[in-house]
Amino acid sequence: MSELKATRDAYGEALVEAGKNNENIVVVDADLSASTKTAKFRKHFPDRFFNVGVAEQNLIDIAAGLSTCGKIVFASSFALFATGRPWEQIRNTVAYSNLNVKIVASHGGISVGADGSSHQSLEDIAIMRVVPNMKVVVPCDANESYQAVLSAVAVPGPFYIRLGREKVPVITGSGNEFRVGKANVLKDGSDVTIIACGIMVDSAMKAADILAKDGLKAAVIDMHTIKPIDTEIIMKYAEKTGCVVTAEEHNVIGGLGGAVCEFLSENHPLPVYRVGTRDCFGQSGEPVSLLQKYGMTPQDICEGAKKVIKMKR
């Protein structure tokens, strides 16, 4: 059994590590530092931490102002409020001028659970991906989260990093190399390719095991960077397997599934099935029950895989 750890916990640890090495790193939060785990940074570097209260538009533009003075700014809230409320601030002020602001949000996806639809972000990947200059990263586990945060320090310009609330299995080894825009192939296969991000990477690995029992060899790709997406690896596996399933804890419109389909339809048309919420809102419930209810389980990925395998010419 692999270790369980939330990606947001790794964020807090990575921030402290980054803060030790670089005094230009500052953090801005909007009254959620205990949940986003930026409180860990505040404890070590109280002078470099700014709470703006419940004011997400102010959060983003204060971050923008700090960045113009040479700071590497991490701005955090929940995924819905870090991207939805201040979308235009992100678009017009942060992204337009390519400012060094890293928006790192916890509580992405439906696995937020009991708080219900108002707190379940199922559109954030789409609305961040559509903004020019923005890089979008959805780590699959705590290891990857830690590395993604340190990478965002090293790569100038705006980032959106989406993290989760729940403790999830650590599935990548410590030797796992994280590079922005370079996907990791976790499992090779020849019948179907499963491209997943976030907590759905673990489900994709489980789906591959189930499919193997039926004699089907599924490749699993951890597409941690949705933008810029790794088109090289998509092309390689599209040619190798001839069909694709995408899996994300997000609306099937505009997120990872959308990004994969956009690339494939222009460059290598083939059957794709997108696992995710089907253009609907969530509700309160246990994360596991919600993932079942809204069709984001390993079983759902398997069914999608069989569908696209059948559609192959």
Added chain:
Amino acid sequence: MKFDEEFLKRKAAELRLDIVEMITRAGSGHPGGSLSALDLLAVLYYCIMNIKPEKPVWKDRDRFVLSKGHAAPAIYSILSDMGFFSKKELPGLRRIGSILQGHPDMRKVPGIDISTGSLGQGLSVAVGMALAGKLDAKDYKVYALLGDGELQEGQVWEAAMAAAHYKLDNLAIAVDNNGLQIDGKIEEVMNPYPIEDKFLSFGWKIKSIDGHDFAEIFDAWEWAGSSKDGKPSAIIAKTVKGKGVYFMENVVEFHGKAPTPEEGKDALAKIKEALGKIKP
């Protein structure tokens, strides 16, 4: 630079010529708010701010945020006159390929500290810059100019709260209170008055002035820029929309409409005439 009223009068008239010429040529733009804000900006740039045109991103410079980004022609006329970029760029306003976008772009125009255009955001950015100044123990000041209609944006008050909370006495703003916005009088569209009381209650200190009286403007910016009491400063400046062009003054339609070529010619002639009466 020391205060010199004659110099400022002359300079402001010359800058108004540039503004009217630029917008007339472009065929679109925002003359009303550019002209109402100009005197506030001229005093700030020529007399108050610590900046170096030859080193536009000098780390210790004072910062400026044009939160009402549609007054871009006013700031372009000043920056080019001070030598941040060539005056030859001015006719390019709003043309494809030009550095002079309809609203200011920090990546294209030397001397612009932040890109603006969408109202309500500038004060937050200025708060971020002022926080950085405090964190780095720098002496630089952060100045911002806001519109009065812009005060209807809720984010302005998020930022006002944060500025007082973090005791940003290195932050000073002016509100260009020309009283008009696109749809009409500000108090009829959505009344932001009393502006002074609002800032006071948010923990700021305030000064109300005539935004076209150079001596009052100078005193106010100097007062705001030398603050050390832990409070941010707001100057509420009564101004005239379209100031300096007789047929634009207090005419709401000239918020976002360029003069026709004939109107432009007429305006330029009148400003030149007035300029002739100012002592050289």
